[in-house]
């Protein structure tokens with residue numbers, strides 16, 4: 001495994017620190033609380049919180065809540081929960097909206113500096129001033145509103161604040177000079193007199209009806225960074241062009257100047273992260289909610305049982321550069337598998353049980369077998385399991401007719417039972433006439449065969465602690481790699497087998513200990529902060545897959561989610 005600090009010691013983030021080798025480092029993670037975080041945000045969290053931690057500094061969690069139309073309390077809570085789950089503690093939790101008065105005062109200051117004006121142009125007029133439609137660029141120019149005096153602008157801006165204008169009737173615009181001075185070909189639209197404030201007659205969930213005007217991202221973000229003394233403001237590359245307006249505003253207002261740098265976004269193919277599309281999957285009841293284990297929302301990934309440590313390891317291994325990383329689901333799965341392989345205990349689980357009565361098992365019936373939780377890591381310890389004369393094996397490990405290419409159980413054939421001293425040989429079986437399904441197998445120990453060709457997992461009866469469980473096997477939610485572009489829309493691309501349920505599965509009694517000890521210290525990477533819920537009860541079901549307990553579980557009913565298959569493409 002590579003150094004967990006690799007992403008900070010090399011490449012882009014090493015460079016960022018070299019440009020400004022300033023301590024203490026202060027960073028911020030600034031989500032807009034208008035939705036649930038997804039896998040891409042995990043990178044932003046790892047970058048911002050991790051960079052500060054690596055340099056002995058601190059990171060703020062700042063809710064960038066300047067758009068009253070989209071924000072809701074549930075998102076605030078879920079965002080903090082995910083940051084903590086990933087193992088980070090915000091230095092302070094702040095809200096852009098806490099600064100509304102301070103921002104307003106700075107807007108008046110900007111007007112006083114003759115660097116902002118109240119504009120009443122329509123969208124069409126603004127487009128023309130900015131050189132017209134892309135590709136048909138005409139000359140850029142500034143509108144007559146820019147000619148007003150400071151007093152006129154102040155009066156009108158206060159009028160905006162006091163509700164004298166309807167939405168769209170007026171907005172405060174920064175006077176950034178470059179709209180007229182830079183050449184038609186090389187201009188940066190971020191400097192073409194951006195909006196600073198807009199009229200929005202909507203109550204804000206925190207400030208109520210206090211404000212009828214709200215600051216824009218371009219006005220708010222750099223100033224909030226400045227207020228908090230952010231040393232390194234790390235954002236994604238769609239903000240490269242914004243860097244100049246970011247620097248312009250702090251410099252013009254003569255406030256503390258943080259340094260903005262931009263890294264590449266992380267995205268995953270084969271799934272959808274768009275809020276609007278996930279909302280559709282939720283309302284159409286295609287998934288079990290925003291935290292469905294098939295989604296790549298962080299609450300979904302968490303529910304599926306993916307350990308937070310695996311996500312951080314994945315992000316660290318990808319590294320941070322200025323390029324966007326577009327990663328296939330299977331690469332993420334591979335990273336999870338690699339992490340689980342060395343960190344979780346093993347148990348035996350049967351998805352579709354058939355009872356096998358071992359006729360000559362009397363001497364072993366009720367005997368205790370001690371089974372290690374890991375074949376490789378003795379620190380994980382072992383657990384006891386009681387052998388019973390009737391054991392359950394998986395339907396797929398039995399064939400009604402022997403076949404030379406099938407090495408598991410069939411009439412007259414021998415197979416090993418994991419951890420049991422002798423293999424068994426099937427003698428006969430019974431079938432249900434109505435369903436045609438095998439209902440019971442009778443077998444005997446085969447003491448002649450020392451080395452059977454195959455071993456299978458088994459569980460003893462419920463009388464000695466085996467538990468019935470519902471197992472949910474998750475496959476890709478979509479059939480194609482690009483569900484967003486699927487013919488007929490993404491709903492047409494939904495994989496009908498994305499969730500396969502085994503209602504009558506059985507897990508051995510060792511599950512109780514795995515549950516009691518969860519999260520396994522060797523394992524999860526769950527921090528003190530983000531202490532695991534049911535999903536931190538994780539194990540490898542031998543020969544099947546990795547599983548975690550679902551939040552639908554109750555005291556008498558265990559529900560398990562497949563985190564990931566044992567190998568790529570298996571279990572489809």
Ligand code: ATP
Nearest residue numbers: 030031032035040041043044235236264265266267
């Ligand atoms: P989305 O629209 O997908 O929710 P966003 O850009 O609106 O994303 P915010 O909610 O504002 O995101 O996100 C907070 C921070 O997370 C921002 O700094 C943003 O750059 C970062 N971020 C968002 N998506 C990704 C991603 N896919 N990869 C890396 N960082 C991301």
Ligand code: MG
Nearest residue numbers: 031032034035
């Ligand atoms: Mg967002």
Ligand code: MG
Nearest residue numbers: 031032034064
């Ligand atoms: Mg956003």
